Amino acid sequence: xxxxxxxxxxxxxxxxxxxxxxxxxxxxxxxxxxxxxxxxxxxxxxxxxxxxxxxxxxxxxxxxxxxxxxxxxxxxxxxxxxxxxxxxxxxxxxxxxxxxxxxxxxxxxxxxxxxxxxxxxxxxxxxxxxxxxxxxxxxxxxxxxxxxxxxxxxxxxxxxxxxxxxxxxxxxxxxxxxxxxxxxxxxxxxxxxxxxxxxxxxxxxxxxxxxxxxxxxxxxxxxxxxxxxxxxxxxxxxxxxxxxxxxxxxxxxxxxxxxxxxxxxxxxxxxxxxxxxxxxxxxxxxxxxxxxxxxxxxxxxxxxxxxxxxxxxxxxxxxxxxxxxxxxxxxxxxxxxxxxxxxxxxxxxxxxxxxxxxxxxxxxxxxxxxxxxxxxxxxxxxxxxxxxxxxxxxxxxxxxxxxxxxxxxxxxxxxxxxxxxxxxxxxxxxxxxxxxxxxxxxxxxxxxxxxxxxxxxxxxxxxxxxxxxxxxxxxxxxxx
Ligand code: GDP
Numbered sequence: 001x002x003x004x005x006x007x008x009x010x011x012x013x014x015x016x017x018x019x020x021x022x023x024x025x026x027x028x029x030x031x032x033x034x035x036x037x038x039x040x041x042x043x044x045x046x047x048x049x050x051x052x053x054x055x056x057x058x059x060x061x062x063x064x065x066x067x068x069x070x071x072x073x074x075x076x077x078x079x080x081x082x083x084x085x086x087x088x089x090x091x092x093x094x095x096x097x098x099x100x101x102x103x104x105x106x107x108x109x110x111x112x113x114x115x116x117x118x119x120x121x122x123x124x125x126x127x128x129x130x131x132x133x134x135x136x137x138x139x140x141x142x143x144x145x146x147x148x149x150x151x152x153x154x155x156x157x158x159x160x161x162x163x164x165x166x167x168x169x170x171x172x173x174x175x176x177x178x179x180x181x182x183x184x185x186x187x188x189x190x191x192x193x194x195x196x197x198x199x200x201x202x203x204x205x206x207x208x209x210x211x212x213x214x215x216x217x218x219x220x221x222x223x224x225x226x227x228x229x230x231x232x233x234x235x236x237x238x239x240x241x242x243x244x245x246x247x248x249x250x251x252x253x254x255x256x257x258x259x260x261x262x263x264x265x266x267x268x269x270x271x272x273x274x275x276x277x278x279x280x281x282x283x284x285x286x287x288x289x290x291x292x293x294x295x296x297x298x299x300x301x302x303x304x305x306x307x308x309x310x311x312x313x314x315x316x317x318x319x320x321x322x323x324x325x326x327x328x329x330x331x332x333x334x335x336x337x338x339x340x341x342x343x344x345x346x347x348x349x350x351x352x353x354x355x356x357x358x359x360x361x362x363x364x365x366x367x368x369x370x371x372x373x374x375x376x377x378x379x380x381x382x383x384x385x386x387x388x389x390x391x392x393x394x395x396x397x398x399x400x401x402x403x404x405x406x407x408x409x410x411x412x413x414x415x416x417x418x419x420x421x422x423x424x425x426x427x428x429x430x431x432x433x434x435x436x437x438x439x440x441x442x443x444x445x446x447x448x449x450x451x452x453x454x455x456x457x458x459x460x461x462x463x464x465x466x467x468x469x470x471x472x473x474x475x476x477x478x479x480x
Pocket of ligand 1: 339
């Protein structure tokens with residue numbers, strides 16, 4: 001994408017497919033000429049005009065609402081025209097092409113993904129964290145994630161980042177002033193309580209990082225693979241975990257048609273579950289492609305649930321499955337169908353892989369597991385049928401995700417933001433180290449403060465490379 005292009009752009013802004021209405025959106029510095037060609041009379045900004053949308057021969061392609069936003073008071077900060085017609089793909093495509101036809105000599109072209117929002121960013125309508133929140137709000141799969149994305153979009157996250165940045169700038173100004181007037185450079189750190197201020201900033205930065213980490217979990221969720229032999233209850237477990245939650249299937253590039261990924265939510269945290277029902281040797285070409293994709297998903301998993309029948313765990317097939325799982329990924333051994341056991345499994349029964357059949361001495365209940373077991377990989381006893389043990393499993397998944405319901409997650413965050421916060425933390429630590437040398441290295445202290453500020457500014461996009469902008473906006477949908 002040409003990052004700073006100012007050509008007028010057009011796109012169908014509503015989702016592909018059929019809907020009650022559909023919107024074609026145009027943005028450009030001055031859309032007056034184009035509007036004059038589209039309609040016989042001028043449009044009053046921010047007024048709904050019901051008008052025919054005609055083709056070159058003067059026949060109506062559709063009739064609908066034209067809405068004009070005069071820049072800079074628009075989404076992009078430029079002139080924006082929205083044509084709301086009937087939401088059919090053919091109608092909208094014809095409408096879009098008619099606009100291109102009429103605006104061709106004005107430079108009107110199809111918008112790149114995210115180009116409207118990118119312009120909003122470049123024209124200071126949104127900062128970068130807010131612009132990212134636009135995409136996150138659209139992608140949000142749970143109410144909790146949508147709420148947090150909206151908070152980010154309205155600037156809550158940016159406000160905290162900026163407030164921290166202001167405090168750093170203030171401290172830095174004091175140091176720089178001291179450096180400029182060396183005769184006053186007497187006990188600067190003491191005089192301005194610089195160390196205490198720095199510690200306060202460090203504490204607040206860490207609190208912000210904790211919240212951002214929670215926000216990232218809410219955005220990214222956890223990728224879980226459900227591995228196990230046929231009939232151990234994988235589908236039943238998926239349904240039981242989903243409960244009333246309507247599973248929204250998130251299409252992941254390349255797997256859209258396989259639908260191997262289901263999404264459920266636990267406390268609003270998206271859990272993407274890959275069901276590996278197809279994992280077996282096969283001569284069938286089509287099936288083997290599907291299986292290869294399942295294994296590819298397994299490679300990307302954050303955690304693997306190895307589901308087994310509690311009555312026959314760790315048989316040869318389970319051992320074979322275990323041996324193929326990537327060693328670096330945590331595996332949760334889960335024993336299902338405990339309702340069919342004569343007695344509930346005890347601690348020894350639940351110890352890690354390969355401990356064989358159920359049926360030894362003690363009388364721990366499934367709910368007790370994990371609290372007093374020596375094994376590093378204690379199994380979790382459940383019944384997908386009765387729901388026993390599912391809360392423990394859910395909690396375990398949230399633990400692995402790092403989810404802490406006690407910590408508020410007021411906004412969504414991305415890995416990029418976390419890295420920036422970590423960088424800021426490292427520079428603050430370096431500044432603190434210099435501060436421990438009293439006033440001897442104030443220039444280095446000031447430099448670390450500057451670098452901390454730069455790291456924070458990269459979140460809101462004050463200093464951001466074109467490459468990064470391209471990367472961020474190209475992952476948006478067209479028309480946004
Ligand atoms: P999958 O092939 O691994 O997906 O297994 P399914 O979920 O299709 O389950 C296989 C069979 O086991 C079905 O008849 C289920 O009703 C049954 N089943 C699954 N979980 C349980 C359980 O916890 N208890 C009992 N009694 N039956 C279960």
